[in-house]
Amino acid sequence: AQKITQTQPGMFVQEKEAVTLDCTYDTSDQSYGLFWYKQPSSGEMIFLIYQGSYDEQNATEGRYSLNFQKARKSANLVISASQLGDSAMYFCAMRELHLAGGTSYGKLTFGQGTILTVHP
Amino acid sequence: GAVVSQHPSRVICKSGTSVKIECRSLDFQATTMFWYRQFPKKSLMLMATSNEGSKATYEQGVEKDKFLINHASLTLSTLTVTSAHPEDSSFYICSALGENTEAFFGQGTRLTVV
Numbered sequence: 001a002q003k004i005t006q007t008q009p010g011m012f013v014q015e016k017e018a019v020t021l022d023c024t025y026d027t028s029d030q031s032y033g034l035f036w037y038k039q040p041s042s043g044e045m046i047f048l049i050y051q052g053s054y055d056e057q058n059a060t061e062g063r064y065s066l067n068f069q070k071a072r073k074s075a076n077l078v079i080s081a082s083q084l085g086d087s088a089m090y091f092c093a094m095r096e097l098h099l100a101g102g103t104s105y106g107k108l109t110f111g112q113g114t115i116l117t118v119h120p
Numbered sequence: 121g122a123v124v125s126q127h128p129s130r131v132i133c134k135s136g137t138s139v140k141i142e143c144r145s146l147d148f149q150a151t152t153m154f155w156y157r158q159f160p161k162k163s164l165m166l167m168a169t170s171n172e173g174s175k176a177t178y179e180q181g182v183e184k185d186k187f188l189i190n191h192a193s194l195t196l197s198t199l200t201v202t203s204a205h206p207e208d209s210s211f212y213i214c215s216a217l218g219e220n221t222e223a224f225f226g227q228g229t230r231l232t233v234v
Contacts, residue, residue, distance in 0.1 A: 036226075042227075043158075043211055043213070043227065043228040043230065044225065044226075044227050044228060045213065045215075045225035047163075047222070047224075047225075050222075060152060089161070091163065091164070095223075098146070107166065108154070108156060108164075108166075108215070108223065109166075110163045110164045111163065112162070112163050113162070113163050115161065
C-alpha cells in the first residue's frame with residue numbers, strides 16, 4: 001500500500017524568502033508519480049508540479065521545484081521568492097502508474113497537508 | 121489544461137433530504153472519475169472510483185447506499201448524498217481522468233446539512 005507523509009502541519013515564511021515543504025513516501029511500486037497541489041481557501045486543487053519515478057532530473061515549474069531524492073523516498077517542494085498569494089494548504093500526492101483492474105491509474109493518495117503562511 | 125466543472129459549489133440542505141453533485145469534464149472524455157471527501161484542514165480521502173458504464177468501486181468504510189455514484193456518460197459523473205445528516209457536511213471534490221491525460225480536479229462542493 002502507498003503512504004504519503006507530510007510532517008509539517010504548518011509553516012511560516014517571510015515574503016520573498018524560499019521555503020521547503022517536506023514530503024516522504026512509501027511504496028513498493030517501481031513506477032509512480034509524485035505531485036504537489038496547492039489548495040487556497042476557496043477549496044480548488046491547483047496542480048503545481050509533477051515528478052515521475054524514472055525522471056533523473058528534478059522537476060521545476062517557475063518558482064516551484066521538486067527536490068526528488070529517490071533513495072530517501074522524499075519529494076520536497078521548494079518555493080522560491082515567496083509571495084503573499086502563496087499562503088494556502090499544500091498537498092503532496094502519489095499516483096500508481098500501473099494498471100490494476102483498470103481503476104488504479106490516476107488514483108491519487110494524498111499526504112496530510114501543510115498550511116503555509118507567508119508574512120509580509 | 122483540461123477543465124472539470126463541478127456543480128454546485130455550495131449547497132445547504134435539510135437533514136433527511138438528498139443532494140446531487142455533478143462533475144463534468146468539459147473538453148475531454150473522462151474514462152474514470154474519482155470522488156474525494158475533505159474535512160476542514162484535513163487531507164483528501166478517496167471515497168470511490170467510477171468508470172463510465174460500470175458500477176463504482178468504493179473505498180473501505182464508504183457506504184454505497186449513502187453515497188450513490190453514477191457515471192452515465194464519458195463527460196458526467198454524479199454523486200448523490202442520500203438522506204443527508206449533519207455529519208455528512210463536508211467538502212466534496214471530484215477529479216476526472218481521460219485516456220491520455222492527468223487527473224484534473226473540479227472546484228469542489230461545500231455541503232452543509234442543517
